[in-house]
Structures are given as C-alpha cells and as structure tokens.
Ligand code: ADP
C-alpha cells in the first residue's frame with residue numbers, strides 16, 4: 347500500500363489516462379482540484395485540493411462551519427463548485443449530479459439522518475427489494491452497527507426511532523450498498539460514547555470490501571482512526587498527511603485557523 351509517497355494524499359491529480367500511463371494502476375481515485383465555492387458573494391471554500399485513493403480511508407477534520415459538509419456535497423454532486431474541478435478516475439465529473447455520481451459508485455450518509463418514513467428497516471436496507479440481499483446479511487450489518495436484528499429489521503422507520511438509531515440504519519445501508527466511495531458526514535454525531543468503537547468496525551468492514559472512506563468529523567479522536575486526514579478551517583485546507591500527524595497538528599493548534607490572520 348505504501349510503495350509510493352504519493353499514494354495516499356499526493357498533489358497529483360491526473361486527468362488523462364494516456365498521458366500518465368505509469369500512473370494507470372494508481373489512478374483509481376476521486377479528486378478535488380482547486381475547488382472553490384461561493385454563495386451570495388461569500389466565499390465558503392477556496393483552492394481545495396484533495397485526493398482520495400481507492401481502498402484508503404480519509405478524514406476531513408475541522409471545526410463547525412469550516413466547510414466540511416460543503417466539500418461532501420461537492421463530492422456527491424449535490425453542489426457544483428464555482429471554481430475548480432471534481433475528477434473521478436482521471437475524468438471530470440464536476441457537472442454530474444447525485445444520481446450520476448451514485449451510479450459511478452459514490453454514496454453518502456448525510457449529517458442529518460434520513461427522513462424516510464413509513465417503510466420498514468428491511469425494505470430500506472434492500473432498497474425496496476432491489477438489492478438482492480439475504481436475511482443473514484441484514485442481520486450481519488445490523489449487528490455490526492450495534493442494532494439487534496430481531497428488534498429492528500421489521501420495525502418501521504418513523505418518529506419512534508431516535509436520531510442515533512436512524513444514523514446507524516443509514517450506515518448499515520451504506521455497508522450493504524458497497525459503494526466505491528463512502529462519504530460519511532459526521533457519522534459520530536448523535537451516537538453515544540461507543541461511537542469510536544463503531545467507527546473502527548465500519549472502517550474495518552469498508553476496508554474489506556475495498557470501499558474508500560471519506561469520514562467527516564470535528565472530533566480528532568475519530569479522525570485519528572483513518573489512514574490519512576485533511577484539516578480544513580475557514581474554507582481552506584490547512585494540513586494534510588497521515589492522520590496521526592494531522593491530528594497532532596490539530597491538537598497543537600487547538601483546531602484554530604492560525605493561518606487566516608494576515609494571509610491573502
Ligand atoms: P461544516 O460542515 O464544516 O460545519 P458547512 O460546509 O456546513 O461547514 O458550512 C460552511 C460555511 O458555509 C458556514 O459558514 C455556513 O454557514 C455556510 N453555508 C453552508 N451552507 C450554506 C448555504 N446553503 N447558504 C449559505 N451559506 C451556507
């Protein structure tokens with residue numbers, strides 16, 4: 347995995363498979379290249395360069411309001427960046443919406459848990475029967491994310507479920523989908539103190555299925571669990587690297603945006 351220094355988080359974001367023939371076997375990745383996002387005259391993101399290589403796990407760490415969810419929505423195709431490009435396997439996907447990106451293997455759990463109502467957990471997990479999944483698989487993922495199969499599989503998704511339970515069900519659904527890229531926006535929020543343990547289990551399972559994880563969080567102890575991390579603050583990328591290094595830096599700076607004052 348670590349043969350090349352650029353494997354995890356290099357600047358390199360190739361566009362043309364023919365030109366970069368030596369990189370062909372490394373090219374499976376999702377990239378943001380010089381991405382900026384402004385709304386109503388306000389700059390929310392500027393010059394974001396990020397690389398997410400196949401099979402690795404990444405955190406996007408930063409305080410509230412840093413722009414993390416905006417990055418997630420741009421990766422997912424819910425927002426189009428006002429500057430820069432999104433590349434998937436070297437091809438531009440900047441203008442493609444959520445449906446197209448889902449088709450290409452990018453999936454996401456949102457910061458706010460799903461509001462699906464009136465269907466049973468089992469139906470939700472199998473996309474209404476579209477996913478050919480056996481009961482044993484449903485049991486397996488429900489238990490992995492800490493919900494008992496007997497109690498939850500047949501339950502209706504309605505107001506009787508807590509935010510944390512909905513969140514867990516969404517995570518189970520993503521495990522069953524086995525996307526190429528799983529974007530998890532604050533998966534630990536609304537969960538209890540076992541969140542760290544659950545995140546570890548999720549990462550291990552996604553690693554097994556070869557899914558690249560992009561985990562968004564403002565908790566450094568969660569960010570530490572991925573291979574690589576990006577520290578984002580006030581809409582900019584402050585630091586990237588191995589998660590340990592980035593988290594150390596984050597702790598030293600108390601998550602503050604030291605660079606913002608006086609920088610252009
Ligand atoms: P994070 O997920 O890191 O907490 P967000 O990406 O949600 O941050 O938000 C980044 C900044 O962009 C915040 O200051 C927020 O108020 C602003 N913002 C987010 N969504 C919108 C929107 N739809 N319209 C205007 N401003 C927004």
Ligand code: MG
Pocket residue numbers: 414415416457532
């Ligand atoms: Mg957010």
